Structures are given as structure tokens and as C-alpha cells.
Amino acid sequence: MRMLLTHKKGPVSFESLRTVEGVIYDSYREAVKALGLLNDEETWLKTIMEIISYTNDRDQLRSTYASMLVFSDLEDQRGIWEETKDLFASDFLYARGLTEYNEEIYRDALDDIQEKVYNNGGAKIEEYGLPPSRDGKKSFNIIRREKSYNKTRLAEEVKEKLTTMNTDQRHCYDTIMERVKNSKNYSNNGFFINAPGGIGKSFLLNALLDTLRSTKKIALAVASSGIAATVLHGGRTAHNMFKIPIMDHKDVRACSVKRNSEHAR
Known part of the structure; x- marks a missing residue:
């Protein structure tokens, strides 16, 4: 309409x-x-391939694709999926240590796309013409997803970042990583990084995120706004990450993270 x-x-x-x-x-x-206003398959394929030409981040590719599903229209999503599913699932292939794709790997990618579609306010992905995810049969493996980053690539990027940090950035990086490694020895492990805009705070934060993820740790990147979240690798808004309800100031509510759920863990 x-x-x-x-x-x-x-x-x-x-x-x-x-x-x-x-x-x-x-x-x-x-x-x-x-009226000919629906997007055609060729346009979608060109868009996906253009994203691939700019980034190797498959999580970002699936995020963009999820947004396209929710906010655009296309008659034959199944055709798009069949032609590009290897691109959407390549990081899961690498994370499993396999050399050939199988249905489980494609299901991993579909599960992740389904979660991102939900985060965009969408419906079940089969309503968009995609194969069904394991929603309802198997919970989204958020922990697996958070550990599925390409650790070798991240380690190489961290090494490069460290060589370009200025003195203050390196001091912050070393201090925070020391607390991460020996948190039990300190009573306070919270840090506030204060610096003017454009001076390199996001660069420092992404270096910390990449370092932790390259060592198989889970690092949750959270920002107060969607625009700020896009600057962080794997960033999400606080409302999305912690399921904070949008409320009137008079309301008293709890975040909707279910007890004993994978999200809670």
C-alpha cells in the first residue's frame, strides 16, 4: 500500500x-x-555481489540481506538463495573446518539470517520464499555465531592495527587487555574512554574486539544508537542486545531475555 x-x-x-x-x-x-515496482532478481544479485566486492565480512552480508528481505520486495527469493547460498555460508564452512558445503552449514546461515530478520521486525524467512530455518526445532546458536569469526584474519588485522596506534591508544589497549587477562586481580574492570570525535576511539574499540574474538572469546559490541553500532565490528544497539523495552518513563518493565535461554547464557 x-x-x-x-x-x-x-x-x-x-x-x-x-x-x-x-x-x-x-x-x-x-x-x-x-506497475513493475517490484525488484527483479538481477538487481538483487548485483547488489549482493557489490557487497561482496567491498567486504569479506559474511556476518555483515547476512545483515544487509536480512534488511533487504524485510524492507524490499522480490517474487523469487528461493532463486536468489540457491545462487548465492555458498557466499552466505562460507564463514560457517570455515568455522566447522570443512572443505565442502552441506545442509547443516546452509542451515547455520539460514538460522543467522532468520535471527537478523527478526531483529529488523520481519517474519519467518519462509514467508519471503527462503527455506525454513531451524526456528522452533533448534534454538539460534548465538554462542556459536559469536565464536565463528575468522580468527586468523582477525589476528592479522590486530597485528596491523597495533603498528599504527598512537601512544594514548596503545596505553588504553594494553591496560584494558591486562584487565581482561587478569580480571580476578582487580576490583574494578570498567573503563570509560574519553576523547574528542574523530580521534580514534572506534579504531581502538575495534582493535579490542578483534583481539578478543581472535582468541575465541566472546565480545559483545553494544552502542546506544544504530548509527553508533554500525561503526563497531559486530555492533548492535543496547535495546537489541539486551532486549530493552521501549517504554514510557512511568512504565516499569524488565528486559525480555528469557531465563535459561541461550541469549541469557
Whole structure:
């Protein structure tokens, strides 16, 4: 309906909104399709390949694809999936130490896409034409996902970052990593990094995140806004990560992380 209201001039009723060249269509989707406003498969494939040309981060690729699923329209998502599923699942192949793809690896990728679709306010991925995830049969393995980063690549990137840090950045990095390694020896392990914008705080934070993930540790990158979260590797908003409800100041509610769930663990 939103697309029709944007592109059709002068509709006077819901019926006229669904009318294209004298034909009254039963649904808004059919009317949109008749107007040629639905994205075609070739456009989607070009978009996915363009993302691949700019980044090797498969988690970011799946995040972008999930957003495309929720906020765009395409008739044949199954065709897109079949043609590009190796690209979406390559990090899971590497994480499992395998050389050939199998259904379990593709299911790993579908599970992750499903979770990202939910995070964008979407529905089950089969409603978009994709094969079903293991939602309902097997919980999303959040812990596995957080440990599925390419550790060799991250270690190489950390090594490069360390050579370009200035004195203050390196002092922060060394101090925080010392606390990570020996946290039991200290009573306070919280840090606040204070510096003007554009001076390299995000660079430092990403170096810390990459270091921890390269050693198989879980590092949760959280920011207060979506824009700030995109700057951090694997970043998510606090509302998303901790399931903080959007509330009126008079409301008293709890975060909706279920007890004993994988998310809680």
C-alpha cells in the first residue's frame, strides 16, 4: 500500500488504489507487480555481489540481506538463495573446518539470517520464499555465531592495527587487555574512554574486539544508537542486545531475555 500511495496519482478509494490500467487487482502486491515496482532478481544479485566486492565480512552480508528481505520486495527469493547460498555460508564452512558445503552449514546461515530478520521486525524467512530455518526445532546458536569469526584474519588485522596506534591508544589497549587477562586481580574492570570525535576511539574499540574474538572469546559490541553500532565490528544497539523495552518513563518493565535461554547464557 505504501508503494502504491507513493507512485499512484489521485486514488480516491482503496479499490482505485488497486486498479492498474482498468484492472482491479485483489491485493496491493499484485497491483504493485502490475506497475513493475517490484525488484527483479538481477538487481538483487548485483547488489549482493557489490557487497561482496567491498567486504569479506559474511556476518555483515547476512545483515544487509536480512534488511533487504524485510524492507524490499522480490517474487523469487528461493532463486536468489540457491545462487548465492555458498557466499552466505562460507564463514560457517570455515568455522566447522570443512572443505565442502552441506545442509547443516546452509542451515547455520539460514538460522543467522532468520535471527537478523527478526531483529529488523520481519517474519519467518519462509514467508519471503527462503527455506525454513531451524526456528522452533533448534534454538539460534548465538554462542556459536559469536565464536565463528575468522580468527586468523582477525589476528592479522590486530597485528596491523597495533603498528599504527598512537601512544594514548596503545596505553588504553594494553591496560584494558591486562584487565581482561587478569580480571580476578582487580576490583574494578570498567573503563570509560574519553576523547574528542574523530580521534580514534572506534579504531581502538575495534582493535579490542578483534583481539578478543581472535582468541575465541566472546565480545559483545553494544552502542546506544544504530548509527553508533554500525561503526563497531559486530555492533548492535543496547535495546537489541539486551532486549530493552521501549517504554514510557512511568512504565516499569524488565528486559525480555528469557531465563535459561541461550541469549541469557
